Amino acid sequence: MLDIVADAPDTRGCRPHRRVPGNGGTRSWRRSRVSGAGSGRAVAMLVGMTERPPYPSYWEADVVLRDGTTAHLRPVRPEDAEAMQAMHRKQSDESVYLRFFAPLPVIPKRDLERFVNVDYHDRVAFVMTVGGEIIGDARYDRIDERSAEVAFNVADDYQGRGLGSIFLEHLAAAARERGIREFHAEVLPQNRSMLAVFMAAGYKITRQLDDGVVAVHFNLDPTEESRRVQAAREHRAEARSVHSLLHPASVAVLGASRKRTSTGNLLLRNLKEAGFPGEIFVVHPEADQVAGFPAYRSFDDLPEQIDLGVIAVPAERCIEVVRQCAQHGVKGVVVISSGFAEEGPEGLALQQRMVATARAHGMRVVGPNSLGVINADAALNASLAPFLPPAGPIGLFAQSGAFGTAILAEATRRGLGVSSFVSAGNRADLSGNDMLQYWEEDPATKVVGLYLESVGNPRKFSRIARRLSLKKPVVVVKADFTAEERPPGHHVRSSRLSSAALIQIFEQAGVVRADTMHALFDVAQVFTSQPLPAGRRVGVIGNSAALATLVVQRLRAEGLEVTVPPVSMHPEVSTEEFRVELERMFANPDVDSVVMTFTPSSGPQSDEIAPLFAQVSARSGKTTVACFLGIIGNQEFLTAHVPGDDGEPVPVTVPAFGGPEYAAWALARATDYAMWRESDRGTTDPPAGVDLRAARRLIRRLLAGVPAGEQRTLEPGEVAALLETVGISVVPHARVHTPEEASAAAREFGFPVALKAVHHQLRHRLDAGGVQLNIDNDAELRDDFLRIQDLVRRVGGHSAGEQPSLDVQPMAPPGTACVVTAGEDPLLGPVVSFSIAGDATELLDDVAHRGAPLTNVDAREMITSVKAAPRLLGYQGTPAANLSAVADVIMRLSALVDEFPEVSEIALRPLHAGAEQVHILSAYAVLRSQPDRKDSVRRLS
The missing domain is CATH 3.30.1490.20 (ATP-grasp fold, A domain)
Incomplete structure (x- = not known):
């Protein structure tokens, strides 16, 4: 999966902020103020470092550019000298001048050597490559303990693709890790694009014009705006990369044989039968024709550039085919072929090489072991699914190919149209997170449904889903929540927490969880056809008292309120009597939603009652579901037409369910989602007294000398000092x-x-x-x-x-003993947990979990959500605890673990919650050196 994005103005280059007197400002790579042969050692001593760090391979990342293509970013290496010089020679005179403030046909050898030989601490440089060619570089040189000079350079051919913003994000992350807090640079006034990168990054920028040069200074501490800007760039770039896959103008099938039962042959026929309007090509080394399409011997023979390659060749040939696609400008590939990670370590290595080849040449990959992709609006069926589902409002994502076919069949059976469908297979590159980014902007998608066998980056999923859920419902069927039963081919970390943690983090993000595929479509029926419920009050009406009783019981069990007596008419009630009672029920101001039940009898039949019910429901604007025994889905006979905003008739369908338990569950989940969407989600602002700079300094000191990846358990005094930086005191x-x-x-x-x-x-x-x-x-x-x-x-x-x-x-004063823990979970990222202390809590897993950063509303909800919460609320006459004080501690821990993945584990055990204050009686903490966070500022692939 690709996690890095950029979508801000790009730059031809800038130089460090300070020119050296006597050189006329002709060079931009001047050394820092601690200069000369011993500069590295001098600055190292200044910041407490005694030896040069090794090559930081964990800084490497695959990135998505603004146009949806990919590139590889990594620290510079000495062997990059020739490639750096080659990029420089291709630059225009103007670009060279903007970068170096002087004409410079070639980089002098001495300076070139200095460019590519850095210490990865006081002097850091990144390069970005496509197909092995360097397309840009960025670097900083330390000035003193807390500040550094920066410079950027981007190849002319890659201007305007967001490279400057990517470089800035990665360089800033590396600098923060090395203890640098400020960047300085000098930019020529005419280099507006470089100035725009700095100004648009979201940091607090100061700049001034001095001697014809703009001096730029800014602090590197992340701000709400810098995080928002980064998320926006990520969203647009990843959405664009998926759009290219689902809206190709031309498709080439690689591996189609003349044998009708072969995978490639089936793909061709499915493309043709769907009516794909673009060009379809076949590449076959021997055949003249396959499935009625003319075959070309090689890519070189194709008459035009291909947008999408669909690959169905044996696994061992895929890398070469992907390389050919890359060389001929293919934008993305769908790999149907199996025989990769699902077969074991050798297959995994083959899969990784194939994906690396694609990414290095700017391509996204769906699969391998994928069923394929479908875009119903574009009549694209580049999949093994034997039919193209009707176009509609549901976007579907599945990892299992077999399950993907079942999903499409079930959607069609229920009368639910599909906007797009992607089968990720082994999910080696394109993931559910990428699809969420795309569906957020896709006007054809109103509801998102995902079947997930694993979640590679739950923190990122939660972060994106929280934003998307404010616009569109997200429904997830998740097979295994702990990653302990991951399917073959899925490389997923394991969580230290119970499966409840991921479920609760999904709920925190507004995600609707379904246990089965059928449950996914049950709630999707409501979302696609009905307005969202305005509240939890439900009215029940029908012609069967027994069925109405079952519905009422199920509604209450699902947390809904039956505020008015159910209306149970005689089985032989007339159509007119039914209409009167329906209109009375829908007009009741104490009813937000209506469940209608109907059992065929000697009176009116379903085909008479259904249109009446649909008309009254549609006019009311209230959420409605029907329990028609034996009828499931969004059916035409339950559809009415009402005037839309433009006066044109709009169809409104009442979803039908085969039993009361399904109708009640679906309505309850739609109501929960509506209440979440309308609620105040609070803010993530940390409480006063949180000093993350002090925490950063202390963590860096506590981890000094600890090898990368190793842990250190803190002494009690060290734990207390760490907590003091965020305003938490230990007794x-x-x-x-x-x-x-x-x-x-x-x-x-x-x-x-x-x-x-x-x-x-x-x-x-x-x-x-x-x-x-x-x-x-x-x-x-x-x-x-x-x-x-x-x-x-x-x-x-x-x-x-x-x-x-x-x-x-x-x-400590009397209080209820609680436990608050937080830390960096290997799968879920930073998580904060709360429970009442005691064996019963642990045995029953009565623990609330939330993903950081928490809002103040999240903190309060997690306290009251545990089953033992009444002990904090005055249970059996005991004094009620000060919940605001408990929530305050939770918010402080959230700020700490969200900012520092180095905090592997921290536990306040117990926290005594008293009537006025809280008292921390014991605290424990473990730090990890150079942790690998899946969704950090420097987001790794």
Whole structure:
């Protein structure tokens, strides 16, 4: 999957902000103020670094440009000198001048060597390549501990594709990682595009004109605007890349044989039968004709450029075919072929090489092991599906090919049209996240449905889905939420959390979760044909009291309110009587939605009642579903036409369900979504006193010397210091080894005190004897100390002859013990969790999870959503806890883990929630050096 995007004005280049006197401003690569042969060492000593970092391969990324094509970005290497010089020679005189402030036919050898030999700390440079050719570079040179000079250069042929914005994002991320907080650059006034890149990046920019040059300065701390700008660029670029795949003007099938049952032959026939209006080509080394299409011996023989390549050759030939597509300007490929990652490690390696080949040449890849793609509006069926579904408002995504066919068949059976369909197969490149980006802008798509066997980047999915759900419903069928049962060929990380975490994070983003394909289409029927419910109040009307009772029970079980008595008419009720009762029900101001049930009898039949019901419902504007036994889907006889905004008739269909449980579930999920969409989602602004700069400095110091990828468990004092940077205080404690030390600590704190075992099995375990509370005097303290110390010895786990240590801590005011944890989950990214402390909570998994960054509404909801929440609300006469204070702590942890993936785990256990304040009695934290976040500022592929 590609995660990097850019869509801002591009630049021909800029130079560092300071010219060196005496050189007339002719060179832009001047050394920083710490200069000369020893400059790297001098600055290294300044920032506390003692040796040059190795090549940072984790900085590499595949990126999507503004036009939807791809490129590869990586740190510069010494062997790039020749390619850098080649790019320079191709530049126009104007571009060279804007970059170097002087004519420069070639880069001098000495300076070229300096360009490509960097230390990846004080001097960092990135290059971007397509097909192995360098198309741009960007670099910074450190000035002092917190600032650096930057310069950019983009090849003439790639102007206007957003490279400058991509370079800036990656360079800024690398600089922040190396402790740099500010960038400076000088730009000629006529280089408006470079100035636009800086101004549009979302940072707080200052600039001034000095000696004919614009000096630009800005702080690198991310802002809400910089995040918004980056997300907008990402969205537009990825949407554009998918658009190119689904709207080709020409298609070439690679691997079609004359055998009618072959995959390629079937693809050709499906393209033809769908009525694809563009050109269809066949490349075959021997045949003159395949499936009625003339065949060309090779790409070189094709009469025009191809937009989309559909590949059905054996796996071992795919890389060469992809390379041929790249050389002939194909924009994207759909790989139907199997035999890749689903076959094991060798297949995975082959798959990775194929995708790398495509990306390096600017192409997106669907698959491999894909069923194909469909765009019903464009009459494109580049898939193995035997039919083109009718055009309609649902965008569908599936990973399984077999399941994809079933999805299309079910949509057709229910009378639901499809806008587009993509089968991702092994999801080696194009993913569900890319499709969400596309469907957000696609006017033909009103509802999004996804069948996910795995989620490669849930954090990004949640981030995009939260934005998309504000416009269009997103319905997901997810097979396995923990990635422990990932299908063959799907490279997915495993989560440390339970499956409930991903479900809750999806709900946080407004995503509707369906357990089955049928449930997906149940709720899609409501979304595609009805207005969203205005509230949870439901009226029930029909001609069967028994069926009405079942519906009412199911509605209440799903969290809806039946506010008026159900209307159950006689089975032989007349059509006119039915009409009167229907209009009365729909006119009731205490009803937001209506469920109509109908059972055929000797009275009016379905074909008489259905049109009447549809007409009354459509005129009312209220959400309506029907429970017609034996009838499922959006049927024509349940459709009425009402005037639209332009006065033209608009069809409105009442969705029909075969049973009360399906109707109630679908209406409830549509109502939940409507309530989420209309609710105030709050803000992500961190509380006052959160100092992320201080946290960054401390984390960098705590991880100094820790090898990349390794973890470090913090000492209690270090944990307290880290929490203090975000405004969280921990109740002090004293670690003691003897009764005398315990008494001294207790007298300093003041009685009463608590005594706690440090042993991992007994810590926090009041029930197991590891904790003693409300100790009032020295004698009691000594007895409890010796008892707990003896208990620790019997449990074991400490060194022989070592005195088990205990903690003495002042007693906190009465409150409810809670647990708040946060950290970087390998699959889900930064997650914050909340629960009431206790074994029952852990055994029953009564834990609330949310993905960071949380809003203040998220924080409050996660506290009240756990089943044990009544204990915080005055249960059985106990004082109610200050929930705002608990939410405040959650928001502070959210800000910390959202900003720093280095925080692998942090736990406040317990957090005592009192009537007025909260008290953190114990905290634990683990940091990881150079973590790999799937959806960071430098988003990795």
